Amino acid sequence: MPLEQFVPFIPEIFLAIASFVLLVGGIGLGRRGMRPLALGAVGSLVVTGILVWLFGRPAGEPEVILGGMLAIDTFAVFFKLLVLASAILTIMLATGFLERFRYGGGEFFALILTATLGMFVMASGVNLVSLYVGLELMALSSYVLVGYCKLEVKSNEGAVKYFVLGAMSSGILLYGISLVYGSLGTLDLMEIKTALVAAPQDNLVLMLGIVLMAFGMLFKVAAVPFHVWSPDAYEGAPTPVTAFISVAPKAAAFAMFLRIFAGAFSPEIDHWRSVIWLAAAMTMIFGNIAALSQDNVKRMLAYSSIAHAGYALMGVVAGTAYGTWSVLMYMLVYTFMNIGAFGLVVLLETRGYAGETVKDWAGLSKKAPAAAAGMLILLLALAGIPPTGGFMSKLYVFAAAINAGYIWLAVIGVLMSAVSLYYYFRIVVQMYLVEGEEAESGAELVRDRWAEGVVLVSVLVVMAIGVYPAPFVGWAQGGLNALGLM
Amino acid sequence: MFESHLLSLITLAPAVAAIGLGLIPGRYERLVRWLAFGISLGIFFTSLLMWMVFDPSMGGMQMVEKADWIPQFGIEFHLGVDGISLLLVLLTTLLVPVVIAASWTSVRDKVKAFHICLLLLTTGMVGAFLALDVFLFYVFWEFILIPMYFIIGVWGGARRIYAAVKFFIFTMAGSVLMLVAILYTARVHFETTGIWSFDYFVWLETASQIPMGGVWSPQMLVFIAFALAFAIKVPMFPFHTWLPDAHVEAPTGGSIILAGVLLKLGTYGFLRFNRALFPEAWEKAVPVIMVLAVIGIVYGAFVALVQPDIKKLVAYSSVSHLGFVMLGLAAGTISSTQGAILQMVNHGLATGALFLLIGILYERRGTLLIADYGGIATVVPVLTGFFLLVTLASIGLPGLNGFVGEFLILAGSWPVAPAAVVGAGLGVVLGAVTMLWMVQRVFWNPLSHEENRGLRDMNFREVATVLPLVLFIVWIGVFPMTFLAPMEAAVRLLLE
Numbered sequence: 001m002p003l004e005q006f007v008p009f010i011p012e013i014f015l016a017i018a019s020f021v022l023l024v025g026g027i028g029l030g031r032r033g034m035r036p037l038a039l040g041a042v043g044s045l046v047v048t049g050i051l052v053w054l055f056g057r058p059a060g061e062p063e064v065i066l067g068g069m070l071a072i073d074t075f076a077v078f079f080k081l082l083v084l085a086s087a088i089l090t091i092m093l094a095t096g097f098l099e100r101f102r103y104g105g106g107e108f109f110a111l112i113l114t115a116t117l118g119m120f121v122m123a124s125g126v127n128l129v130s131l132y133v134g135l136e137l138m139a140l141s142s143y144v145l146v147g148y149c150k151l152e153v154k155s156n157e158g159a160v161k162y163f164v165l166g167a168m169s170s171g172i173l174l175y176g177i178s179l180v181y182g183s184l185g186t187l188d189l190m191e192i193k194t195a196l197v198a199a200p201q202d203n204l205v206l207m208l209g210i211v212l213m214a215f216g217m218l219f220k221v222a223a224v225p226f227h228v229w230s231p232d233a234y235e236g237a238p239t240p241v242t243a244f245i246s247v248a249p250k251a252a253a254f255a256m257f258l259r260i261f262a263g264a265f266s267p268e269i270d271h272w273r274s275v276i277w278l279a280a281a282m283t284m285i286f287g288n289i290a291a292l293s294q295d296n297v298k299r300m301l302a303y304s305s306i307a308h309a310g311y312a313l314m315g316v317v318a319g320t321a322y323g324t325w326s327v328l329m330y331m332l333v334y335t336f337m338n339i340g341a342f343g344l345v346v347l348l349e350t351r352g353y354a355g356e357t358v359k360d361w362a363g364l365s366k367k368a369p370a371a372a373a374g375m376l377i378l379l380l381a382l383a384g385i386p387p388t389g390g391f392m393s394k395l396y397v398f399a400a401a402i403n404a405g406y407i408w409l410a411v412i413g414v415l416m417s418a419v420s421l422y423y424y425f426r427i428v429v430q431m432y433l434v435e436g437e438e439a440e441s442g443a444e445l446v447r448d449r450w451a452e453g454v455v456l457v458s459v460l461v462v463m464a465i466g467v468y469p470a471p472f473v474g475w476a477q478g479g480l481n482a483l484g485l486m
Numbered sequence: 487m488f489e490s491h492l493l494s495l496i497t498l499a500p501a502v503a504a505i506g507l508g509l510i511p512g513r514y515e516r517l518v519r520w521l522a523f524g525i526s527l528g529i530f531f532t533s534l535l536m537w538m539v540f541d542p543s544m545g546g547m548q549m550v551e552k553a554d555w556i557p558q559f560g561i562e563f564h565l566g567v568d569g570i571s572l573l574l575v576l577l578t579t580l581l582v583p584v585v586i587a588a589s590w591t592s593v594r595d596k597v598k599a600f601h602i603c604l605l606l607l608t609t610g611m612v613g614a615f616l617a618l619d620v621f622l623f624y625v626f627w628e629f630i631l632i633p634m635y636f637i638i639g640v641w642g643g644a645r646r647i648y649a650a651v652k653f654f655i656f657t658m659a660g661s662v663l664m665l666v667a668i669l670y671t672a673r674v675h676f677e678t679t680g681i682w683s684f685d686y687f688v689w690l691e692t693a694s695q696i697p698m699g700g701v702w703s704p705q706m707l708v709f710i711a712f713a714l715a716f717a718i719k720v721p722m723f724p725f726h727t728w729l730p731d732a733h734v735e736a737p738t739g740g741s742i743i744l745a746g747v748l749l750k751l752g753t754y755g756f757l758r759f760n761r762a763l764f765p766e767a768w769e770k771a772v773p774v775i776m777v778l779a780v781i782g783i784v785y786g787a788f789v790a791l792v793q794p795d796i797k798k799l800v801a802y803s804s805v806s807h808l809g810f811v812m813l814g815l816a817a818g819t820i821s822s823t824q825g826a827i828l829q830m831v832n833h834g835l836a837t838g839a840l841f842l843l844i845g846i847l848y849e850r851r852g853t854l855l856i857a858d859y860g861g862i863a864t865v866v867p868v869l870t871g872f873f874l875l876v877t878l879a880s881i882g883l884p885g886l887n888g889f890v891g892e893f894l895i896l897a898g899s900w901p902v903a904p905a906a907v908v909g910a911g912l913g914v915v916l917g918a919v920t921m922l923w924m925v926q927r928v929f930w931n932p933l934s935h936e937e938n939r940g941l942r943d944m945n946f947r948e949v950a951t952v953l954p955l956v957l958f959i960v961w962i963g964v965f966p967m968t969f970l971a972p973m974e975a976a977v978r979l980l981l982e
Contacts, residue, residue, distance in 0.1 A: 008725060088499065146864050151937065160588055164811070311491065336678070380632065385628055385629075385631070385632065386624075386625040386628050386629050387625060391625075391628075392556075395665075395669075398666065398669055399559075399669045399672070399673075402669045402670050402673050403673050403676070407666065407670060410666050410669070411663065411666055411894075414662035414663060414665055415659070415662060416657045416664055417662060418655065418658045418662050421654065421655060422655060425651065429639070429647055431641045432639065432640055433640060433646065433650065434647070467913065468555075469556050470554070470555070470556050470557055470558065471559045472561070473556060474558070477558065480538075
């Protein structure tokens, strides 16, 4: 194997080394070293981003490296940069949070970096084995991150549920992979596609394999009915981790989803599409309706994240090039709006671990007008109201579904976004409309410059995409130049 | 340069001004009020300039502006004005300074935020009237909800949170289906031509190519999705239940905007989109619309009759008046359509003025119950005079604006649907009874409440606020051709 093949792999190598350095450094520095370690982690992620830009981009046509394990294409670059952005924002959110709750930072940052490495492989893998390895690296890091606040019962509970169900879903996925391998004799996505194009099949073993793989992937994106782990894991996890696992692994899982289903399995689309259709519809309906009755804001946002996976799945159902870039666009906006919203939860978290209720937001517009305005914009974006990025991203998935002829799915989607308004606006009501004693009873904001910066960046990105989406759409469409995709 | 960007100036200047206003510290309340007032007045004069530049002999869109917005999708920032939107934009920009003046003393809390909301709302409303890209229209249409939600929810009465949420959910639920319809129509265009376009002119050709058949055919469903969004906004019977709540709880300024402009977006949408884009489906829907319109007219008037609360009474009479507008649109003759458009403006002026005067009463006395008043005509003669004049305008006394609109609607609809006209005629009588009975109980009758003896009459600012509205009320009543002439060509073009 010529050494040049490793050049596009430099960012991943750097990321692995950086995570070890942070891990060891964390032992040496202890809790005092929180800020330097955080700066080191952010710095190495920024360097990774630069390395991706320098070495990880395809020179022209997409290429494969390392014996067909990884692809170097714009699709991978898009998701890698997105995942890097969410990792950086998460570390900035977590630093102050860990200080307040008196936990060390070394392992935390190292785990974020290893999870990021796993997601890099998920974004660029073109072989079921490399994809699975990336997925597991990401998942194992996330399990530990969810249980990071080891003295909190909820954190432990969330981690255990996440781990047990996550391991089970990985098993289902792996079983599906083995059935696909058994019937086609290859794990390479391109070869799978070629084989299916050459001889369209409806043998039962292959179908079962594809469906089991779909189940496994639906687990990972927390689609209904495979979502039961996510509200508990999201609520129990330290809030910065919730922000992280609600966006980055979801984005990476969608990347993998698209590579496998919109790519390799695209010749069999008529067989798997109805499964995804049903999952998308149920996810949108159940996620939004379950969120209606939540008083705990973290849990509410957890159900809202479930619902958002449903919207994004519409793009997968469409199964067109159009649907694919609409998913990319959706993940881009979703990442920033969700991290921003959880960032404000972090800032408001002054009443003990995971105890924030809707009432804690009371009177925020008086106490902290800028924070309230930021939350308002993020909630409008989550609800999909113009002129925010959330509206633009929803628009594209709806348009993709309608173009592919799935009008009723789009109808369910828009009706459910109207439902979602109700619960998002429960927070707005508390922030802006309640008065008097009720308004006084709200929680106080923490002073945390880094977390405030995260919220500001998220709000700016979400608004920029809403007001002038053209360049962002251009990037998402650019991400279509991918290996194995239709 | 200036003239070629007149429309985007009127549309975007309020939003830019709102952002500028946000930078001023909130404690300079007087400065904020004066600035917002000056800006809104400036926008009104700019729209008067638009009226002067406007060529009434042309039916098509004028002063058209076009710029790429989302080129990958063929979405453009595309504005234009014709005789129909001209009047509604003028009405909007007239009402905004009136609202700011009317809120001078009644809005005391969060003054800066109130004016920011109002200016953002102006951008949304003007943009929705001027947009020639259907997608752009939808963006403005949805955007309006946010500032209006806050105006009702923050500065409203006791049950304001309930009313604001109800307003938001109702309108949102109606309009999301319109989004599906818009995307579907765009898809049909894409499939036939291979390019994306949301251009209104392009859609005039495309929309009628959507397969048409029974009620469940695609074109009918698209039509219904549009109609539902607009019917909730108008509001047509049976989608009207949000309106009384919103009106009663909204602050005076909010009620004026709501009755004056927001409801017109619904009727405007019916005319601009449902009528013009889907003439075939429109033909099929006319009987339904007419029946609902007449039910709205009669039902609104009956329910108004028994309301104990002045604002609620006016709110239900709005349901009745907008029934007239819908009847005129459904009849679809030139004169009934012209009457309907004029009636939109009339209702905006008269009901806006009514809510303004009710707000003045409320500010002094703190109650809206009719039973708490009575015999105050001798205490507040100026207010009584204005109130009576506006009421008479609202019930259609000849010589004032309401008469012209109602007459054109009824006369224009007669050849098409005499039965509906008879029903609506009943509504005219009932409406007059309702309003006059209310005036009698509030201003005449014996003075039974001692605390009403000390009511202050209108001061100079309040008279100056209501005067421009009264001026237009009389102007339209005496010389309607000023306003009918510019829209005639546009109406002809749209109907043919």
